[in-house]
Amino acid sequence: MxxxxxxxxxxxxxxxxxxxxxxxxxxxxxxxxxxxxxxxxxxxxxxxxxxxxxxxxxxxxxxxxxxxxxxxxxxxxxKIPFSRNLLLGSVFFGTGWALTASCPGTAVAMLGEGKLIGVPVVAGILAGTWLFGFYSKQKQAGLK
Amino acid sequence: MESYMITAWLGGLLIGWLVVLHFLMIGRGAGCSTAYACVVDVLHKEINLFGTLDPMKFFFVLGLPLGGLAHTLLFQQGWSLSFDMGVYEQVLPVSIGLKVLVLFIGGILLGFGARMAGGCTTGHALVGGALLSWTSMLTAVLFFVVAMITTWIMFFIV
Missing domain, CATH: 1.10.287 (Helix Hairpins)
Structure with a gap:
């Protein structure tokens, strides 16, 4: 496909x-x-x-x-269904947006412009995504 | 003043059409944060952390720097590397190491938050807005309000 x-x-x-x-x-x-x-x-x-x-x-x-x-x-x-996770996730995301003045899309676009600020930000987003994967896996395991 | 209004209106119009074009061509909504999950998924093949992912999101994000490069070459004075953050230089730590640390932590919050909230600014504000999804619009508003409050704290309190 x-x-x-x-x-x-x-x-x-x-x-x-x-x-x-x-x-x-x-x-x-x-x-x-x-x-x-x-x-x-x-x-x-x-x-x-x-x-x-x-x-x-x-x-x-x-x-x-x-x-x-x-x-x-x-x-x-x-459409993404509503969940309480969404509210807490928004707080994390908003704080990250303010600290880096970027979001997951713009940080990558910056790399093409030669803005090296994007490097630690992209690395951080990858780490954060990875952390969330483990966190939700753990949570699932805990529920079983 | 006038030229920036033209840029904003024209840019907004084009971004809106791009969201629509993405639906029309690929058959699904555009998105950026899923691409990071795709990368983590490939690095961590032995455990499936995220369930089913749309691999096309990865290729979409792979295109982003090409667009950034094209804009720089066409409309800006030459391509060069920079580590300058404009007005944020006043509020971020002066030492490079600490600055990188703050940006990395900010990135972690973005990545963790985006997965927890089911999408980033693109998925919720642009695509969710186009679909008139109340959940997405609420999320986008929350993203903005939290970022705004944090920015005010950064610039006026700390």
């Missing part, structure tokens, strides 16, 4: 996304700080416009009952 075309398409879309993240200033530390300190509203505008555009686009896909182009299959519009 995972053809080379699918992989390259994913990578191509990722490259465009990386380009756009840099274009709108999501990888610029001062613009991140300005957003959280309410000094300028560039990133909140980007987010709001992107969300509205996404809503319209998804509505159109659903209306056309389109199937995905590369693998002809029904498009999955998966």
């Amino acid at each position: 995972q053809t080379k075309i699918q992989k390259s398409a994913s990578m191509g879309l990722g490259a465009v996304f990386g380009f756009l993240l840099v274009l709108v200033g999501a990888t610029t530390f001062d613009i991140q700080a300005a957003m959280f300190l309410f000094e300028d509203f560039q990133l909140p505008i980007v987010l709001a416009v992107a969300m509205m555009t996404g809503v319209v686009g998804v509505w159109m896909i659903k209306r056309m009952k389109a199937s995905s182009i590369i693998v002809q299959q029904q498009i999955e519009f998966m």
